[in-house]
Amino acid sequence: MRKEIETDLLVVGGGAAGLCAAAEAGRAGAKVTVIESDLHAGGQLVKQTHKFFGSKDEYAGTRGYKIADILMEEIESLGDKVEIRTNTTVTGYYPEEGIYTAMRGEDEYYRIKAKKAVIATGAQERLIPFPNNDLPGVYGAGAVQTLMNVYGVIPGKRVLMVGAGNIGLIVSYQLRQAGVEIAAVVEAMPKIGGYWVHAAKIRRLGIPILLRHTITEALGDKIIEGAVIQELDDKFQLIGQPRTIECDVICMAVGLTPTTELFWQAGARMLYCPQLCGHVPYRDETMRTSHPDIWVAGDAAGIEEASAAMVEGRIAGHSAAKALGYPVKEEAFKQYWSRLDHLRAGEVGEKIRGGICQVIVKGWEA
């Protein structure tokens, strides 16, 4: 039995970027189908307990999980224009036929025929090499957030956090909110990578942030029973004495990599860009990739943060709706770009700007 559904715009990924793309295109009049592999939409937003920064346009002052509710309300207000299919994974794209394949649960397969697509597949957690890094109890930071902030499960008794970027800092604070002890935060770099406001929050709680320190080994036979950490010199060589830390969870907050399989399958032009944390598709100002029917938005376009992902989603949804022939407000496009420029301004946006300028093109030849 061959099952096939048809839609104007397929949005792969129902996170911050995907939901904004869907809302934007749906409001313009397009029939939108969002495919989400998790059991609910909202992506990483639903796991965030902290209040966002930025400006009012990006819901500054609102906690992440509430932003997900606001986006879902916006989509519900569009009636049947946007359909969200959860527990469904896009498993492939077949460019010759322009067909996507999807799998609901483990055994229901079908084909999706879409005129255009916004691919907002997000990112996946990185791991660094050390002995026993495969033992149960070595968890990605996002996984720890899912456990405790979405399902209310206690991740462990005592956690070693690896990485003092924004995610490492925020998740350390969230662990304390959940009543979990943090042994320490280790960070190989000589300075804290995340915002000072997040670092200050966990310093105030008395959690040590050990800069120039790394994990050298996880201890345990069948599950994590501890970790060994050690100091690093300026050339990242181990110095001093190794120290044993007692813990039952090692939380890895060592960065993310864009999830890009579908772009490769589509034959989109890609670039390895360290500032954007991996291979990402080239895109024009409308977030259209070198494939004329495929747009990119959010972390799949380069690791940034949720506020920028939401604006990129708006731009991609706006542009895809326009390409489908639906009327869109031209001035909205300019407003979205001024919001993006604002989010990427200053010293904190330097790395992102350095990455974006390598992958943005003036326009694709028709």
Add this chain to the structure above:
Amino acid sequence: MELIKEHPVLEFRHGKEVTFSFDGREMKGFEGEPIAMALHANGVRTYRITPEMKRPRGFFCAIGKCSSCFMVVDGVPNVRTCVTPLSSGMKIETQRGKGLVPMETK
């Protein structure tokens, strides 16, 4: 179950409590929540044993991308338990090796 009782920001609304089995042991969890989360709440950390090195594995990414939490669910191997909803009476087993697809076991 090892659940968070008090939280300064979040309120947890769990669904219906159901019974399932893990390697023959009866356990309780919430309907519709991912299998991997229900197991963790019951103190289970090891979800599979790797084919070559026989190493224990738990979950890692919890968003269906990394393959670390593959288990045998109702006889079907390689199920991503972090994004598969729990239902009443489910039979969940530690996966040992690559697993056989049901077609091959018949």
